[in-house]
Amino acid sequence: MSASVKAFRGGTAVITGAAAGVGAGLARHAALALGMNVVLVDVDESALERTCAEITDDGGRATPAVTDVRDADAVQSLADRVTKESGPPRLLVNNAGVLQFGYLWDVPVANWERLVSVNIDGVFHGVRAFMPHLLAQSEPAWVLNMASIGAVAAWPLQTPYIMSKHAVLALTECLHQEVALAGARHIRVSAVLPGAVTSRIFDDAGGVDSGDLSAAEREREEMFRVRERAISPEEAAATILSQAADGEFYIVTQPESVLGAMRDRAAQLTARRAPAPPRSRFVTPQPE
Template sequence: MGASVEVFSGGTAVITGAGAGIGAGLGRHAALSLGMRVVLADVDVDAEAVEETCAGIVREGGRASAAVVDVSDAEAVQGLADRVVEEFGPVRMLVNNAGVQQFGYLWDVPVSGWERVVSVNVNGVFHGVRAFMPHLLAQSEPAWVLNLASIGAVRAWPLQTPYIMSKHAVLALTECLHQEVALAGGSHVRVSAVLPGAVASRIFDDARGVDGGDRGAAEAEREAMFRVHERAISPEEAAETIFRQAADGEFYIVTQPESVLGAMRDRAEQLVARRAPAPARSRFSE
């Protein structure tokens, strides 16, 4: 943790999707273990949760502010970026974390369900980058951008297609962004893709199923994901690992190296062999 404190202490971190799960864990760790000022953002339905997280941080001596922001709204995210820079100055770290889940066969997924995943998981990252990057490039202080992908960004699983597609997109976006920042002369801005394994959160509780078609298959997949929580690491454990690897300059940040790096190796071998994917029981299986 020593290197993380030295690198990040005193800076401002902006974290989306911070009402619970990894987002809340990152916020608490940044504020209470690393001494950062944190701005925790989430949608209005999670406003109470993010306020409670901030209040808890403040009670323990940390610095935290809550913001109600829908990351699918480009103007709202731009407003957040402008307010944070005006009030707190340079941003040390932006974490594009907000994400939602959708279960069901692809042909059963409602259009609204598909669009919800794309608007939050993909567009939300784009809006965050678009709003904050000009500020980060213009400042002289070092800055970090962490985009939350998933172990699902390097694997493919049935009955979670919208989510898996979105995380593949986030990984590709982040890989391209890393190159673009270098081309633009932003050597002080470090971009990383975060690929967590199983981390305790509410994402499966809040996930949507299908209105018609095979509802049973969608709910069975949800139940299978609930069972994953039996071996999920805590958000606090994930946060400590994420910040440590970010401080070390890693581009691909992984919370559980054994399973995530194994998935990355499997993906590379599958592509080289041009092997068609077989149905997988769990995207977290080693």
């Protein structure tokens, strides 16, 4: 029996942003490979229903929970309901996230506020709503917050997203210490830093309404090319939950790229070296 099966089998998992992408991959793996009862959380009701149906058709246990992670009261109601019906979750994954392209000064205020409320507030709401339930019991539990390779890098034309993932990483590092300080040894907190994983996050990312529209769209096209080298959500999920079961704090899906980014970041900070933008992003294409 694998460590992840031993750790998670029979427990309840709550996964936000679970209708598609890595969230759906985590839900499928948790339900079908690990035998968990999975509560899938998302705002996209139709996609959520489809993903749940796929899991149940394959013999897994999946329940949809249409919830906006930006709404603290809605997330609290979800936590209370799940705990009442199934007990505190063994696995909580705060995964919901959105992306934004374009120069920072061109980003619409509404897009900035939406990204911050999903990517940062959504993680806070999940922790705040579920943690008291986890603290009140003694069974082992795992809290995974979805950061990104972007949490240890600085990348132009995606500033709101990169900023949010730095924030999630810092939140998770501090939360890990607070859980230890509170003496809650049964709760394990991890930061997940995946590299490129196949999803629609680049398709659905916000753009800009004015300013340099072409820069935003060129960045989107560049990310489409990155996606061609991405791993599948299922592969990412198996790696993430295996490392979680092994007790890793920094969970990485592609060590060669993510650990490389960590080393580069550490070297840059130690040398007090200002980040340099990739030249190709700032060169105006010449007409053919």
